[in-house]
Amino acid sequence: MSSEKTFHMTPDEFRRYGHAVVDWIADYYSRIESFPVLSQVKPGQIRASLPEVAPEKGERFDTILNDIDKLILPGITHWQSPNFFAYFPSNASGPAILGDLLSSGLDVQGMLWSTSPACTELETHVLDWLVPMLGLPGKFLSSSTGGGVIQDTASSSSLCALLAARERATNYTSNQKGCDGRIVAYASTQTHSSLEKAAMVAGIGVNNLRLIEVDENFAVRPEVLAKQIEADKRAGLLPSFVCATIGTTSSNAMDPIAEIARICRQHDLWLHVDAAMSGTAALCPEFRHLQNGVEFADSYCFNPHKWMFTNFDCDCFWVADRKALIKTLSILPEYLRNQATEMGAVIDYRDWHIPLGRRFRSLKLWFVIRHYGLEGLQHHVREHVRLAQQFADWVRKDDRFELVAPVPLNLVCFRHKAGDEANQIIMDRLNRSGDLFLTHTKLNGKLTLRLCVGQTNTQERHVVNAWKRICEEAEEA
């Protein structure tokens, strides 16, 4: 018999070190406002403090944990700081982190139902829960023709939707023969860049992705879309897919889903709705008008890891016709065959996305929904929207600034009237100060500041302070 020498952490060591890590995180959230929101390090600075080669001998856990403070924190941009107003948020919460910890601890593979039935069934169940919670159509339910799945990001959801559209439009032959060169996809000039990437990946090509022009509110012009589809049809092409957005990344613009859906049905195009950020708002009935027409979507996604207090990654993706998706992405080698699958009695999620292996991500989503309840989720979403609207009011009433786009929810696009350079200076100074972090976009060719209120712990005082600091830097600029 071999000696049972081991380098593994024992359960008791895990308990002790685990408590230390939990304490570290609790302390981190208690002191998070003391850090500059945007990391101030220079390229290469973090690497310079790390040893050139990996250790030959194992190290003590305390040493490793200490290095988080010493070596890692300086290079962290604090996405969980209440003074984080940049991009779109990635807002975590206690129940999400702990649900995810359980997922890491169990560390099951959910590729097939049979490889851990609870991993598949909880996911299906929670995604069914979300359908009425968000006012989505019943056809997205697993008890109907559709169903939901957790993907890593909206980029992957868009890609899967585009692939399913590609296959449906070519009678499921592109998977065999290669992408049919006549396929055309449509988005707007404001659609997320992941659509461009999806067209590249799927072999459709960027030249066959039409970026339709938008109106003065940065929403797609349905009449232009219709004309383009008709022109492409006349040219012998195969219009197949439209991506409409509820809340674009640049300015939170709302594409007119109902009108787009009408055009899609007329021409038999797959309609994918990307509500990555703003989908969370639909938890509140008063914001659901923004998704009018979603009942005609073939697929839809939103990211609880953006605004619904669920740490990354967690993108929820629904299809109206799960068979179309599965037919597009299914492969079945012998070593994955099993009775439950053969009987057709179960969902095997590996056929719903690109990767084979999959994490038990529904645990954290389940924890979040149960911890907050619908009531708690609604409360915080409403509060974020209220704070953003208040900020927009301050901008509106200040002669030095202007709003550059409508503010339907929690993103405010604004600029100092003194021009691009002034805005760049204001932003750079704010971000360098570490007091808050915001980012920019270009709208109508002009550099525009974006302030998004969606971080879990952002309260009124943080937004008040952000405006105060912006005004101070505007004085200087």
Added chain:
Amino acid sequence: MSSEKTFHMTPDEFRRYGHAVVDWIADYYSRIESFPVLSQVKPGQIRASLPEVAPEKGERFDTILNDIDKLILPGITHWQSPNFFAYFPSNASGPAILGDLLSSGLDVQGMLWSTSPACTELETHVLDWLVPMLGLPGKFLSSSTGGGVIQDTASSSSLCALLAARERATNYTSNQKGCDGRIVAYASTQTHSSLEKAAMVAGIGVNNLRLIEVDENFAVRPEVLAKQIEADKRAGLLPSFVCATIGTTSSNAMDPIAEIARICRQHDLWLHVDAAMSGTAALCPEFRHLQNGVEFADSYCFNPHKWMFTNFDCDCFWVADRKALIKTLSILPEYLRNQATEMGAVIDYRDWHIPLGRRFRSLKLWFVIRHYGLEGLQHHVREHVRLAQQFADWVRKDDRFELVAPVPLNLVCFRHKAGDEANQIIMDRLNRSGDLFLTHTKLNGKLTLRLCVGQTNTQERHVVNAWKRICEEAEEA
């Protein structure tokens, strides 16, 4: 001012509940052998115990945590049980789980260097560490022309490699014009099914993926590969990509990398090496002969989340020419522009894979390498190989059984000589007993049992018992 009513977990609540979850996991590992390895539930059984609709009001954390035992555990297949010998393992460890917990707590987005420099730099650094640790070529280092990145799974790495090959072969025009229909990719009949999926996704089409026949050891026949490439060239096609495998999923077969590489260089094809499972063995110099020729690979991946004690997901992917990969996957919308990127001084990992957002996954890998040290990792890998070889010896010496494939490392493919039905019965009985879990494949058309020794906590006594139980069921069969 608004009332600061909140539904969030406070840092102190997080501390208390966090300790409880850590304790739950520690206890889980202490009692893990008491559960049936393969979940015994029927389809729908887990969902049947869950409430139909989501809660309106938030629930207490203890209630939620209690439900893990009550509602979830029956539906868990225990991938972390030392009696798990199925598929390939997905082996977690204490330091990995705690590194991942920190990643959840910080919850940063690593899409750009600037969105959290430490997230990018630690990843680059740890992947550079691994190059000499695994005896990989220096061109994979970020200080050379290449570099490494963490992907979710080997499926995604294969897809990215195939896309880069597609673009290189068409002078980077397929992204614009759509996939060139002349592209041909090559793998073997034993290559992982994700290659087929990648060919579908990339718009190349399964018809343009040649599955080359294998020899008696299930390794690809290089002379057949060479002939097929030549035939395709004569036919006016564009041979572009070969995937070679170090340790196939079915039987752990080793493709002859050096010979394949010679053919790839001769015809200017991209060579991707998939070592998802067996790459970990290269930590030990005595197993590196299995990857002879890897110095000629254009890309390479292995999964620490399989055999290197790092919880899912963590696939390490290297390229020899990072420019080819970045040129294939790069997009740059205005809202992601920033100074560090413009200066070209940094890596922006969103250009190295499909998703935009990304988790701080290098933390867990860093924790694992530092906790175990190279010495500890080698020890456990060697022990797993020793136990598998010992098991193979028992099979070899038992007249009732036969080995069906060579056993280069830690996977044993064997069968009872009484035929497919007997083997199916033996496997089903073992798996239903809950004492251990193994799966099957088909080799030379025959149903073959697979026993893989790679679970973190598997010791000699578990392998001894597995053999004892297999022999018992063989008596019955």
